[in-house]
Amino acid sequence: MLSRLSQSIEPFHVMEIVKQADQLQQQGRDVIHLSIGEPDFPLPEPVAQALTQAIGAGKTRYTAALGLQELRETIAHFYDSRFGATVSPGQVVITSGASTGLMYACLALINPGDEVLLCDPGYPCNKTFVQTAGGVVRTIQVSEDNNFQPTLAEVQEAWTPKTQGILLASPSNPTGTRISSNVLNDIVDWVATQGGFIIMDEIYQLLCYGSQPRTLLSQSPSGQTRDHCVVINSFSKYFGMTGLRLGWMVVPEALLTPIEKLAQNLNICPSTPAQWAALACFKQETLDICEARRAAFGNRREFLLRELPNVGLHAGSNPDGAFYVYAHAPYGSSQYCSDLLQTQAVCTVPGKDFSQKEGEAMFRISYANSLERIEQALQRMGQFNCREI
Amino acid sequence: MLSRLSQSIEPFHVMEIVKQADQLQQQGRDVIHLSIGEPDFPLPEPVAQALTQAIGAGKTRYTAALGLQELRETIAHFYDSRFGATVSPGQVVITSGASTGLMYACLALINPGDEVLLCDPGYPCNKTFVQTAGGVVRTIQVSEDNNFQPTLAEVQEAWTPKTQGILLASPSNPTGTRISSNVLNDIVDWVATQGGFIIMDEIYQLLCYGSQPRTLLSQSPSGQTRDHCVVINSFSKYFGMTGLRLGWMVVPEALLTPIEKLAQNLNICPSTPAQWAALACFKQETLDICEARRAAFGNRREFLLRELPNVGLHAGSNPDGAFYVYAHAPYGSSQYCSDLLQTQAVCTVPGKDFSQKEGEAMFRISYANSLERIEQALQRMGQFNCREI
Numbered sequence: 001m002l003s004r005l006s007q008s009i010e011p012f013h014v015m016e017i018v019k020q021a022d023q024l025q026q027q028g029r030d031v032i033h034l035s036i037g038e039p040d041f042p043l044p045e046p047v048a049q050a051l052t053q054a055i056g057a058g059k060t061r062y063t064a065a066l067g068l069q070e071l072r073e074t075i076a077h078f079y080d081s082r083f084g085a086t087v088s089p090g091q092v093v094i095t096s097g098a099s100t101g102l103m104y105a106c107l108a109l110i111n112p113g114d115e116v117l118l119c120d121p122g123y124p125c126n127k128t129f130v131q132t133a134g135g136v137v138r139t140i141q142v143s144e145d146n147n148f149q150p151t152l153a154e155v156q157e158a159w160t161p162k163t164q165g166i167l168l169a170s171p172s173n174p175t176g177t178r179i180s181s182n183v184l185n186d187i188v189d190w191v192a193t194q195g196g197f198i199i200m201d202e203i204y205q206l207l208c209y210g211s212q213p214r215t216l217l218s219q220s221p222s223g224q225t226r227d228h229c230v231v232i233n234s235f236s237k238y239f240g241m242t243g244l245r246l247g248w249m250v251v252p253e254a255l256l257t258p259i260e261k262l263a264q265n266l267n268i269c270p271s272t273p274a275q276w277a278a279l280a281c282f283k284q285e286t287l288d289i290c291e292a293r294r295a296a297f298g299n300r301r302e303f304l305l306r307e308l309p310n311v312g313l314h315a316g317s318n319p320d321g322a323f324y325v326y327a328h329a330p331y332g333s334s335q336y337c338s339d340l341l342q343t344q345a346v347c348t349v350p351g352k353d354f355s356q357k358e359g360e361a362m363f364r365i366s367y368a369n370s371l372e373r374i375e376q377a378l379q380r381m382g383q384f385n386c387r388e389i
Numbered sequence: 390m391l392s393r394l395s396q397s398i399e400p401f402h403v404m405e406i407v408k409q410a411d412q413l414q415q416q417g418r419d420v421i422h423l424s425i426g427e428p429d430f431p432l433p434e435p436v437a438q439a440l441t442q443a444i445g446a447g448k449t450r451y452t453a454a455l456g457l458q459e460l461r462e463t464i465a466h467f468y469d470s471r472f473g474a475t476v477s478p479g480q481v482v483i484t485s486g487a488s489t490g491l492m493y494a495c496l497a498l499i500n501p502g503d504e505v506l507l508c509d510p511g512y513p514c515n516k517t518f519v520q521t522a523g524g525v526v527r528t529i530q531v532s533e534d535n536n537f538q539p540t541l542a543e544v545q546e547a548w549t550p551k552t553q554g555i556l557l558a559s560p561s562n563p564t565g566t567r568i569s570s571n572v573l574n575d576i577v578d579w580v581a582t583q584g585g586f587i588i589m590d591e592i593y594q595l596l597c598y599g600s601q602p603r604t605l606l607s608q609s610p611s612g613q614t615r616d617h618c619v620v621i622n623s624f625s626k627y628f629g630m631t632g633l634r635l636g637w638m639v640v641p642e643a644l645l646t647p648i649e650k651l652a653q654n655l656n657i658c659p660s661t662p663a664q665w666a667a668l669a670c671f672k673q674e675t676l677d678i679c680e681a682r683r684a685a686f687g688n689r690r691e692f693l694l695r696e697l698p699n700v701g702l703h704a705g706s707n708p709d710g711a712f713y714v715y716a717h718a719p720y721g722s723s724q725y726c727s728d729l730l731q732t733q734a735v736c737t738v739p740g741k742d743f744s745q746k747e748g749e750a751m752f753r754i755s756y757a758n759s760l761e762r763i764e765q766a767l768q769r770m771g772q773f774n775c776r777e778i
Binding site: 001002003004005006007009010011012015036038042043048051052055056058059060061062063096097099100103107108109110111112124125128129132133134164195197228241242243244245254255257258259261262264265266267268269270271272273274 | 390391392393394395396398399400401404425427431432437440441444445447448449450451452485486488489492496497498499500501513514517518521522523584586617630631632633634643644646647648650651653654655656657658659660661662663
């Protein structure tokens with residue numbers, strides 16, 4: 001009775017290790033989580049206040065399927081003020097988390113049998129979104145030498161007559177790396193010549209270190225329009241609204257009606273109080289809080305990258321965004337992460353969720369935990385690695 | 390570049406008439422809405438309080454994909470205490486509204502090309518859920534004589550070798566009618582003999598009048614198991630949590646792992662504060678509030694059914710659930726509903742969203758509005774109908 005789709009979805013291997021971690025914790029072990037993709041900060045206070053106020057004011061009824069007009073306008077304005085990018089409010093679609101945005105984009109763009117390019121390593125759910133739409137995943141094996149991001153040549157090589165588009169993520173999960181503007185522009189322009197689409201995951205956009213955040217929606221130097229591009233974003237990571245399940249997408253005009261119909265049919269609307277709360281995200285006082293948090297993430301990242309070699313570990317490439325370091329495992333990462341958890345009570349994530357091919361060679365360290373805990377974890381990792389190697 | 394799926398979805402015609410209603414309102418007209426599928430009551434106070442408390446306590450982080458264990462246990466217990474039905478907490482899946490439950494059920498059960506039976510008239514989005522999974526919709530034209538619910542003979546007649554299952558709704562939208570227990574049991578048993586599945590929409594379950602609420606999950610008289618049935622429910626209608634986007638499903642054990650993988654991949658988790666708030670739904674004080682509201686709906690229903698003939702209108706069948714009356718339109722319902730709106734500022738919904746075949750003959754009146762407003766609306770409808778007929 002089970003559909004082939006539901007049988008083909010890989011379980012998250014990370015859940016296994018997190019279950020083991022929970023068991024250890026129940027046994028009284030002090031487990032340090034460097035595992036999850038969730039900021040360790042609470043809701044920014046102005047956002048929590050706006051949420052409570054919305055509830056008090058009875059703002060708990062359905063909204064339009066595409067979201068509150070005020071929020072769509074605020075987001076459009078933010079693209080202008082923050083990135084100098086021109087986005088009309090009509091192009092902004094509020095979604096129940098970036099997940100729903102990825103779903104709408106895939107359902108609106110992919111026909112059964114269409115090939116879609118995904119990068120390996122990458123976010124494991126992307127494969128499921130493509131397959132749910134009936135698409136066939138073609139993988140680009142991205143290289144550490146290129147910052148775990150695709151080059152134009154790799155895209156061109158992977159593209160076949162059946163390929164309809166590509167999904168990119170910058171900063172990327174699990175690698176924390178960003179694609180360079182030049183390469184991205186070249187890919188965007190070339191994909192346009194093929195009549196293909198680009199789905200661009202920018203959910204970690206505002207969490208980057210060392211250089212300014214970017215968006216695909218900025219004007220292309222070639223003047224090429226972005227009508228073949230869909231941008232996905234989220235209130236979860238930078239704004240810390242994970243459990244409120246809210247995100248947004250920016251879509252070309254031609255996609256608006258199809259996506260409105262999908263949204264009406266498949267979800268009715270995103271969470272109403274979450275939408276009212278999200279309006280507070282763009283207040284200066286919230287942005288100040290989030291920038292201070294970004295600075296904290298930046299310090300942790302710097303510490304981690306400096307100390308990893310001292311415990312016998314090496315980060316892959318230059319992780320300058322998100323809150324992940326994708327590191328080389330001393331031996332098979334499934335076993336290594338399990339050993340690290342069992343002996344040192346440090347929970348990291350083996351690579352096989354993110355990469356079919358190289359997953360055993362790598363593991364993901366999340367620095368969504370306090371500097372103090374990260375220091376402790378590194379000490380423990382050092383003890384383990386020095387004993388083993 | 391648009392997928393065939395996204396092009397094939399019908400727009401909601403109701404949106405057109407609601408837009409017209411908005412325009413009239415902006416022109417200063419006093420529009421009475423008998424149009425929407427949303428209770429006119431605010432959040433029950435204990436639910437609003439629980440929601441605010443959850444936010445204050447920082448319960449805004451991701452939960453498990455299947456939902457909070459406490460909530461799953463509470464719902465399982467409610468099936469026992471309210472319906473005497475045995476449901477284990479492990480079978481309960483918390484979803485982002487019933488919409489997401491319908492989506493998971495379809496994706497878990499339907500392969501591309503599988504036929505699925507839907508009733509006409511019915512909830513228009515059901516077709517989209519089936520099609521998103523690649524399924525092919527086969528329609529059972531249900532009859533007013535049978536309370537707009539299918540008979541076993543109709544199901545048997547519509548079933549082909551390609552048919553894999555059927556979606557039922559009781560009480561149904563737009564008709565407000567329920568399927569009789571006997572017919573339902575016969576259908577459930579017969580579909581089991583065909584190796585098929587049943588997706589049962591019970592989102593209006595607790596909103597019924599004149600006789601007790603029922604669930605498919607009660608023991609079948611034949612002793613037939615219910616392992617081929619998925620039940621969909623919602624916190625939106627009876628508990629008034631529409632904009633919080635929360636629902637649940639009860640699934641057979643065999644579906645749990647596939648649906649957990651779908652949930653992890655496609656949504657991460659349902660809204661966390663909404664889940665904590667939903668726990669308060671099952672407190673006696675909340676149930677008392679909701680029962681008082683049900684009584685208010687019951688009074689409106691009674692008034693409406695009594696008065697409709699006096700304004701020249703006739704309800705189809707016996708609408709003893711939800712908050713809808715599906716009535717015969719004096720002439721083509723698209724034109725009739727438009728005329729009623731333009732001349733009398735009463736907004737109802739033409740039937741074509743709900744029925745391909747008979748839609749023009751019928752229209753939907755929602756009594757999710759105060760008795761006073763319903764009285765006013767009926768006066769206006771009487772003026773219009775007496776003038777026209």
